[in-house]
Structure formats: C-alpha cells, structure tokens
Amino acid sequence: MKDVTSSLNVPLVKKAAPAVSRLRWGIIFILLIxxxxxxxxxxxxxxxxxxIARxxxxxxxxxxxxxSAFLWPYALANLPAGWLVDRFGPKKMFSWGVGLWSTFTVMAGFVNGYSMFYTLRVLLGISESPFFTSGIKITHRWFSDKERALPTSIINTGSQIxxxxxxxxxxxxLLTLGWRGMFIAIGLAGIPLLLVWLKFYRNPSEREEQSIHANAQRVQPSVVEANGNNRASWAxxxxxxxTWFMVIGNFSIMFTIWVYLTWLPGYLEKSLGFSLKQTGWLAAIPFxxxxxxxxxxGSISDRLIRRGVNTITARKVPIVVGAAMAACFVxxxxxxxxxxxxxxxLSVGYFFxxxxxxxxxxxASDIAPxxxxxxxGAIQNFGGFLGAACAPIVTGVILDATGQFTNVFFLGAGLLTLGALSYGLFVKKPIQVTMQK
Known part of the structure; x- marks a missing residue:
C-alpha cells in the first residue's frame, strides 16, 4: 500500500524510510484481513x-x-483486554486472540444443544476482545495524529468488508457444507493469519517512533513524560x-448497527418475503x-485536521453527522x-x-493519555458492545410481541440521535489523569 503521507503537500512527519513505510502499511493490511x-x-x-432455529x-x-451470547462477554472482556494490551503489548495479545477465536469457531461446528452453543459463543466473545484494542495501540505507535484516522478506519473497514x-x-x-461445515471452514481460516502475524509484526524502534511523531501536533502534554515512569490508574x-458520554454515545450507535448485523437477513426473509438464497445477496448491499x-x-477527519481544525472537533464531525443522518434514513x-x-x-442509513x-x-487515542x-478505546468499545448485546435480544422480544420490525426501527433511530447528542455536546477536550506514585 502507498504511504498516504507521501502524497500530501503539507509536512506531516519526517519522511520515513521506504522500508518503514512499507512495514507499517503491511501491518495495517494484515489487520484488515x-x-x-x-x-x-x-x-x-x-x-x-x-x-439453526428450525x-x-x-x-x-x-x-x-x-x-447476543457473543456480545455480552465481548463487551465486558474489552475492559481487561485494553489494560492487557497496554501492559503486554499488541503482538502477544493479538496472537492469543486469533488462536482462541479460531478454535472456538471450529468447535461450534460440533454442538448438539443450546447450552453448548451458548457457551462457545461466550468464549468467542472473550477471545475476540483484544483485536481492536490491539489495532488502536498499533496505529498510535506507527502513525502520527495527523494521519492516524485513515489507517484506523481501514482496519475498521475490514468488518464492513x-x-x-x-x-x-x-x-x-451453508448451502453446500451445511451450517456445521460453514463454522468449521471459517474457523480454520484464522490459522494461516496467525502464522503470518507471528513472523511479520514488530513494534517500531525508538528512532522510528521519534521520526513518525516528530512534527505531530500534540493533543495534550504527555503526563507520562512529565512524571517519569509513573502510570495512571486505569479506574x-x-x-x-x-469517558461516560463516549460510552453512552457508542452504546447508542452500536445498537442500531447490530440490529443490521444480527437481524437483517431475518428482516429480508420475514418482512420482505425473500428466499434464503436471495437474502444472501440482498443483505450484502447495505454493507x-x-x-x-x-x-x-476517516478521510474527512484527517482532512479537517490538515486544514487546521481542532483535533477533537475534527473527530466529532463525522461521528455526529453520521449518527444524526443515519437516524433520518432508518x-x-x-x-x-x-x-x-x-x-x-437501509443502505444509506448504514452508510451514515x-x-x-x-x-x-x-x-479514543486523541482523548486518552x-x-x-x-x-x-476498550472502555468506549465496552459501551458500544453493551448496545450491541441489547440489540438482538430487544429485537427478538419485539418480534415475539408484535410480529413486525416497526418499533425496532423507531428505537434505533432514537438511539442514533442520542449518540449524536452525547458526542456532539459532551465530548470536548482530552482527559488529564492523576498519576499514581
């Protein structure tokens, strides 16, 4: 991948060596896959x-x-996962995550009842929790604040792909192997990824990191540099x-996103009358x-920063506008x-x-020390996946009670509006924490 900084007409950072440039974008490509x-x-x-229901x-x-069995433990496990990534580093935590989530997915192909199925989905949620927290740590190390939103967005694009x-x-x-064969095949796909990661990834050297961040705009003074080796309390x-309004905002936005992710195929089948085969293709359009x-x-945010907009404001613009417009279309x-x-x-709403x-x-990387x-990032994601965990349960209850999706869409639009207000009105400046001695 081409280093985006080489195509800009503004001095972002000292020009990285070609090998370093290729390495950091190669890391982003692995995280995308x-x-x-x-x-x-x-x-x-x-x-x-x-x-499976039949x-x-x-x-x-x-x-x-x-x-939702995946979502509750995933949300809760994000809290210790973020601390573990900060403590032990992204390479080790990501490696364990890939190995375990692949194993649990394969095992799900052999379930014979509800309790075993539920347990494996819980374990899947726990094992996947270090992934995005590792990603944010990696982009923070390898990219300056003026260019960080694009690689972070590319990683997140993987979920949409x-x-x-x-x-x-x-x-x-599903149609060729059965649902059990489908689980096994997808689980095995993580093994070659793990091998490539173990061989390829490394942290930037001190000299590389100084070069990358040389001309970056400091969002806040580094409390760690000012206080030696002291660490801030996680709590x-x-x-x-x-922090709390970021949690509330992400909860509200992720609720509607996970209605799409968990119930869109069912909506197309039950409400619009499509067959399973037709649903497989139509459900892809919004994604x-x-x-x-x-x-x-990500591109809008980075461009606003390059034009001199305050970093926090530049991050909030696509968040607030996106959530508000999504509500209007849902x-x-x-x-x-x-x-x-x-x-x-549905497609335009999902775009926003x-x-x-x-x-x-x-x-999160701009707000935090x-x-x-x-x-x-993990705390914010915890809030998001609490909303995600509620989405399939609330949707299922509404469907059993009413037989239609009307109230599901109304609830989603209301929560998207709440998310826009939470970020827009209450997230204003970086967090300064008191260091522990």
Missing amino acids: AAVINYLDRANLSIANTT EFGFSQTEMGLLL ANAVAPPILTVL ALFKHKT FAGILGVLCG APVPFVHSTALSIGL SQLPQGVIWTL KEQVASM
Whole structure:
C-alpha cells in the first residue's frame, strides 16, 4: 500500500524510510484481513439463524439470546483486554486472540444443544476482545495524529468488508457444507493469519517512533513524560464525564448497527418475503455502503485536521453527522412498501451509521493519555458492545410481541440521535489523569 503521507503537500512527519513505510502499511493490511476473518466468525450465526432455529426448535427470543451470547462477554472482556494490551503489548495479545477465536469457531461446528452453543459463543466473545484494542495501540505507535484516522478506519473497514461478503459467501458455504461445515471452514481460516502475524509484526524502534511523531501536533502534554515512569490508574478514566458520554454515545450507535448485523437477513426473509438464497445477496448491499462510510469518515477527519481544525472537533464531525443522518434514513423504513426503496433507505442509513466507526477509535487515542490509549478505546468499545448485546435480544422480544420490525426501527433511530447528542455536546477536550506514585 502507498504511504498516504507521501502524497500530501503539507509536512506531516519526517519522511520515513521506504522500508518503514512499507512495514507499517503491511501491518495495517494484515489487520484488515484479520478484521474480515474476525467478523466472519461473528456473522456466521446470523446467516444460519433460521436454519439453526428450525433444526433445534428455538424460539425468536431464544435465537435473540443466542445471537447476543457473543456480545455480552465481548463487551465486558474489552475492559481487561485494553489494560492487557497496554501492559503486554499488541503482538502477544493479538496472537492469543486469533488462536482462541479460531478454535472456538471450529468447535461450534460440533454442538448438539443450546447450552453448548451458548457457551462457545461466550468464549468467542472473550477471545475476540483484544483485536481492536490491539489495532488502536498499533496505529498510535506507527502513525502520527495527523494521519492516524485513515489507517484506523481501514482496519475498521475490514468488518464492513466481512459484513458485505458474509451473506453471499456464508450462504454458499451453508448451502453446500451445511451450517456445521460453514463454522468449521471459517474457523480454520484464522490459522494461516496467525502464522503470518507471528513472523511479520514488530513494534517500531525508538528512532522510528521519534521520526513518525516528530512534527505531530500534540493533543495534550504527555503526563507520562512529565512524571517519569509513573502510570495512571486505569479506574481514573471513569472519573471523567467525557469517558461516560463516549460510552453512552457508542452504546447508542452500536445498537442500531447490530440490529443490521444480527437481524437483517431475518428482516429480508420475514418482512420482505425473500428466499434464503436471495437474502444472501440482498443483505450484502447495505454493507458495501458501510465500507464507503468507514473510509469516508476517516478521510474527512484527517482532512479537517490538515486544514487546521481542532483535533477533537475534527473527530466529532463525522461521528455526529453520521449518527444524526443515519437516524433520518432508518426511521422511515417501516412506512415504505417498495422493496427497492427499503433496500435503498437501509443502505444509506448504514452508510451514515458507519461514518463514525473508525473515527470513534481514533478519538479514543486523541482523548486518552499516551499510556492508556488501548484502555480508553476498550472502555468506549465496552459501551458500544453493551448496545450491541441489547440489540438482538430487544429485537427478538419485539418480534415475539408484535410480529413486525416497526418499533425496532423507531428505537434505533432514537438511539442514533442520542449518540449524536452525547458526542456532539459532551465530548470536548482530552482527559488529564492523576498519576499514581
């Protein structure tokens, strides 16, 4: 991949050596592939939703609970995962994560009942928790603040690529191998990725890091540099209202995103009357729009910074605008009777809901003290996946009670608006923490 800094007409950093430039973008490419595989492991249950429910006789509420079984432990495990990445480094934590999530996905292909299935989805959630926290730590080390949003967004694009290709690819695997064969095949895909990561990744040297960050705008003074080797208390981040509004904002945005991820195939089948084979292709359309949304969000944010906009404001613009516009396009869906228009609204709504995704992670690295970047990102992601965990359960309950998706879309639009307000009005400046002696 070409180093984006070489094409800019402004002095971002001292020119990195070609080998270093290739290395850091090579790392981003590996993380992009990892994100695709990571999300395929999450999405397989959504694609096999109706097939598994029929085989085991699960109700809509039971399927909602099973679809959320990954999300609750993932959300909770993000809290220690961020601290662990800060403590032991991204290479070690990412390696353990890939190995374990691949193993649990393969094992899910051999389940014979609800409790075993639920347990493996819980373990999958725990094992995937170090991935994005590792990614934010890596981009913080290898990229300056003026160029960090784009590589962070590229990593997050992996999830959207997976969501776009998951419906057709996983549907083909489901129809040819059965749902058990689909789980096994996707789980095994993580093994070569792990081997490449172990051989390829390293942290930047001190000299490389100084070169990368030489001309970066400091968002805040480094409290670590000012206080020697002291470390801030992890719990101290929760004493700041900024942290809580980032948690609330991400909760609200991620709720609607995970309604898409867990129930879109079911919506297309039940409400619009498509077959399983047709659903596999139609469900991909909004997610292709999501790929563009993530990349646009990161590009807009970096461009605003290069034009002199305050760093925090530049991160907030795509977050707030994206969430607010997504609400505007999601709310009308229940009143539309044209299939083409429904898919169009869902696609544009998902585009805007993804505009904040890479920037939300980058905002965490700009808000937090240098030594707590992964911890802050993990705390924010914890809030997001609490919302994600609620989404399939609440949707299942609403469907059992009403038989339609109308109230699901209304709730999603309301929460997207809350997310825009939380980031827009209450996240204003970097966090300064008190150091422990």
